[in-house]
Amino acid sequence: MKKFIGLLVLCLMMSQSVAGELHTLKLSLAKFKQVTGTVHYQILDCSNVALSWEKLPNLLTQQVAVSASSLEQSTSLQAGSYCVRFFQDLNGNGELDLAASSIPKEPVGFSNNPNLMFGQPSPEDTVFELNQDSDIRIKVNNKKRR
Numbered sequence: 001m002k003k004f005i006g007l008l009v010l011c012l013m014m015s016q017s018v019a020g021e022l023h024t025l026k027l028s029l030a031k032f033k034q035v036t037g038t039v040h041y042q043i044l045d046c047s048n049v050a051l052s053w054e055k056l057p058n059l060l061t062q063q064v065a066v067s068a069s070s071l072e073q074s075t076s077l078q079a080g081s082y083c084v085r086f087f088q089d090l091n092g093n094g095e096l097d098l099a100a101s102s103i104p105k106e107p108v109g110f111s112n113n114p115n116l117m118f119g120q121p122s123p124e125d126t127v128f129e130l131n132q133d134s135d136i137r138i139k140v141n142n143k144k145r146r
Contacts, residue, residue, distance in 0.1 A: 022076040024133040027084060029071045029109060033142045034090060037106075039064050039071060041086035049081075049124040056083065056123060083126040084111040084138065109138040116141050 029039060041064070045057040059082075060075060066088060087096040088107040097105040102119065111128050114121040128136065 020078060022078060023130050024074055025077055025082070025130055026072060026074045026133075026135045028135065028137045029073075029086065029140060030069075030137055031140045031142070032066055032069050032071070032088065032107065033140070034088070034107075035066055035069060037066050037088050037090040037092065039066055039086050039088050040094070040096075041073070041084060043075065043077070044083045044085070044123070045080065046083040046123050046127040047081045049122070049127050051123065053085075053120070053123060077130055079131045080129075081127050082111070082130055083123050083128075084136065085109070085126065086138070088140065103143075104141075105143060107140045107142045109140050111136055111138060113137075113139050 025043070027041070029041075041062055042058055043060040044053075045059055048056075059077070062073065064071060064073060086109050087104065089095070090106050091097065096108065099105055108116070110116075110121055110126045112126050114125040128134075
């Protein structure tokens with residue numbers, strides 16, 4: 001009986017360590033046309049994609065200076081569903097500048113590289129599963145000059 005209880009405790013401990021295991025997420029943000037300003041990016045918990053962007057739990061917010069045409073950042077997260085979004089702050093005001101039609105005036109990007117033809121994507125379009133160490137490449141959507 002003691003051996004059985006010991007084995008049961010060992011199995012429970014092992015299952016808890018797997019549930020809390022961290023995975024490395026490597027973000028590659030690529031194709032900055034202007035090597036200036038700061039990238040503001042967020043990693044959000046997207047386990048409930050029915051929520052709006054504003055209501056999703058924010059797990060990480062970072063600001064990184066743009067010093068090359070691409071940028072790489074790594075972080076450790078537990079297994080789960082996540083969304084990443086970012087913008088390149090070209091004028092240093094700390095905010096994403098929008099035109100009157102709500103179209104971004106500054107470069108933006110989202111995980112899964114969704115089509116931005118019809119505006120900001122939904123969290124459902126950008127969610128990805130992290131269950132092992134992963135590399136994610138996000139293309140910078142630069143504002144087209146007319």
